[in-house]
Amino acid sequence: MEIAVLLKQVPATESMIEIADSDTAIKAEGINWVMNPYDELAVEEALQIRDAAGGAVTVFTMGPEKAVEALRTALAMGADTAVRIDSEDRVLDGLGTAKVLAGELKKGAFDLIVAGHRAVDDDNFQVGPAVAELMNIPHISMVIDQEVSDGKIRCTRTVDGGTLVLEAALPALITTQRGLNEPRYASLPGIMKAKKKPIDTRPLSETGTDPGDPLVTTVAMRLPPQRTAGQMIEGDTAADKAAALVKALREEAKVI
């Protein structure tokens, strides 16, 4: 099976985020950049499918030079080839990103595309399903279990209040959710092998896809109101503390 994985390099979730002077972006300095956690699940699942069914895993990212680190991690985990579309400092929105990625994916003949359900920086939940739409293939999001057989993929996905088991014919795109697998750590031999694996760099302007101007633009960014320390409830016994708390919740906070 030819499997493509879409991945993105993002700030690690424990990062302290500050707003840049422009007020329309975050300060990029001092941030620990990592592979989007949901994309780690995607790489892992793709590797497992390849190891069972044969074939190859190609990882794609659109990003600056730095994003190569995330590609190297995927290669070290066991992916076969990597493609970086150099965004050439252009600002793209989710749809623009999806157009470019779909354009590259169409140049291959992938049976399955695996992506994270969202990137933890933009939190857009958009690129995976949008790529599937642009490629006119089915997608199933938030997959926690999957099985490929007879040219079809059967997935268990989470929905509000439960799970659904859905089936689609390949080629298809799935997006990952926590619980799908436990991503492997890159081994030292894997890291060494990865250094020899090719990374194909494609400048955006040479892809043949014009993402167009962004339709969604950030006009301002700010920090949300910060929660601060409130009251510590004192009391000699658990019962005393509970009574004091419930009184405060009723009379002060008026929440019960």
Added chain:
Amino acid sequence: MPKGILAVTEQVDGAFKNISFEVISAGKKLGEDLGGPLTALVMGSEGEAIAAQAAEYGADRILVANDAGLNDGLSDACTQAVDQIVAQCDPAVIVIGATSLGKDIAARLSARLQAPLAMDCVDVRVDGGQVVSTRPMYGGKVLADVSLSGSPAIVAIRPRAIEAVAASGAGEVETVAVSLEGTVLTLVEKHMEPGKIDLTEADVVITGGRGMGGEDFCVVENLANTVGGAVGASRSAVDEGWRPVSDQVGQTGKVVAPNLYVACGVSGAIQHLAGMASSRVVVAVNKDPEAPIFSKCDYGIVGDLFEVVPAITAEIEKIKG
């Protein structure tokens, strides 16, 4: 010339999800600036019986696509139906709930219609003739105002972020036929947990963290039952295997916005805060007085949660009884 607002609702087993009313209200507010009719779309064969409720929040027109193929929340069928309704109505803005189904529909529609999409918004308004949404980014550490150019502008609204406001609308109900030919997903099985309160819709959430020490969450469940709340879990509790992933509150779990959030044995990692920062009132119970959560809560109790939480439950039962 695109005009008016299309509010895409969601119903489950013949009852509207609350987000549907929040979405209609958001649409009504936009309509006041942009003009044009506010049309609510109801999907599924149980839609007809409940459609009129949309008028109580201001819908001028209510379209019911009562095809049974829309009953199970399959994203491809629902996207196709919405697409056909959009072609009929030609709205300037589409508002939809950022639920698991709504997110899929919004994302696919943005590509199908080459339309701007603002996902998981906590506010939407018209500013200088443009639709501007406020949406959390970086796990909620940042609030971004984003401007959408072009139409239809698609705005997916986070549950419990925008208040549903009663307003009277003409509410003319019309049944519409949609074609679900060519849809590609087959439903094999459905496993729902009826009666379980959805974390993202709950008024009260009681969460257990590492301090629970094991899979026995009785004290948390009892408190949740007493107050009619949902039970959440921190990442630690989920990673330990004590609770399912679907119960996780946090940046890589669910984002909740209840009126009351009670964190039991939760230390308060940044990623956990990302999941509950929008709670109106936060209570923390932890035996460690240095737990970071104490600097982020409204009321803190240092103590053994296995004594304190049952005491809180008992105290609330006293008031109720």
